Amino acid sequence: MTKTPDKLRARPRPVIKRTLMVIAMAITAFHLFASFLWIAPSSALREVIPGDLLSKYMIPMWGQSWSVFAPEPINGDYYFDVRAVITTDNGEEITEWVRATDVELDHSTYRPFPPRSAGLGIGVASDLKGEWEDLPDDQKAIVKLDYFKGDDSAKRLKTKLDEYEDPKNTASSYLDSEHTATAYATQVAKAIWGDDVQRVQYQAARQNVVPFSERNDKSAERPKIQPVPVGWRALVTEDQQSDEEFAKYFCASDEVRCVGEQ
Known part of the structure; x- marks a missing residue:
């Protein structure tokens, strides 16, 4: 059996780098989820994020909607x-x-x-x-x-x-x-x-x-x-x-x- 050279073996990522990746992924996932809740029609699903945290997060930096598009553009x-x-x-x-x-x-x-x-x-x-x-x-x-x-x-x-x-x-x-x-x-x-x-x-x-x-x-x-x-x-x-x-x-x-x- 051919042994994999040491230089080609996957090296484990440092703990700090892995921690930063997890944090970045969590932030990205929350942002995408919050954007979905904000853009989608209002429903009980928004209550998953407690209080007014969703509006405070989205406004003024991330606020958006589909109202610019048909069938009901801004008029x-x-x-x-x-x-x-x-x-x-x-x-x-x-x-x-x-x-x-x-x-x-x-x-x-x-x-x-x-x-x-x-x-x-x-x-x-x-x-x-x-x-x-x-x-x-x-x-x-x-x-x-x-x-x-x-x-x-x-x-x-x-x-x-x-x-x-x-x-x-x-x-x-x-x-x-x-x-x-x-x-x-x-x-x-x-x-x-x-x-x-x-x-x-x-x-x-x-x-x-x-x-x-x-x-x-x-x-x-x-x-x-x-x-x-x-x-x-x-x-x-x-x-x-x-x-x-x-x-x-x-x-x-x-x-x-x-x-x-x-």
Whole structure:
């Protein structure tokens, strides 16, 4: 029997190298599984990943969907407008509306490698509008009201919504989206108007494009904007937020003039 030379014998991989390979394979497997759950239609299978870990992992770096493809391609634009009440030498004043989504998109226009954050405002507006549309009419009327006084304003809003019938339990999901929208609006407002911001109001909206069947009609006009009316809200700041870093990014756009640039 011919013996295999020592040089041709498979050498065992070092423990460290094997450990790193296993870790890399586990990370890859989790990413593929998480991407599958995120892209696939919502189902109970998503509960395999506990809490909101899936959304925190996928957003903002890995978020994706099949909505760009047929049979239901993207057929509308989302807007997110913000205004604030600020303190001045003459008392409180209400600012003009600023379209945050236009400022965000300016960071990606004509740029081959745009930041993933350039779609943040669109994502917030899309989520908020989707959750708002599921609310019963009575609850839609409530979110139009102002809730900004005191540290318990968000709790009072939830208590008021709970007073009305909610067969599909949609209020909880809406409040989560509103919390995110308020935190985003707070950062936008502070970036533009500084620390004098006292409260914020925002409006998410969608506007459909001209229907495909009317694409050759020169007189065709885009359908009207579909707004989500939300009242004034108290400021929301998350522990993970950095107002300074967000302001540097947001105010770098030519679409907005921030307080430090006045």
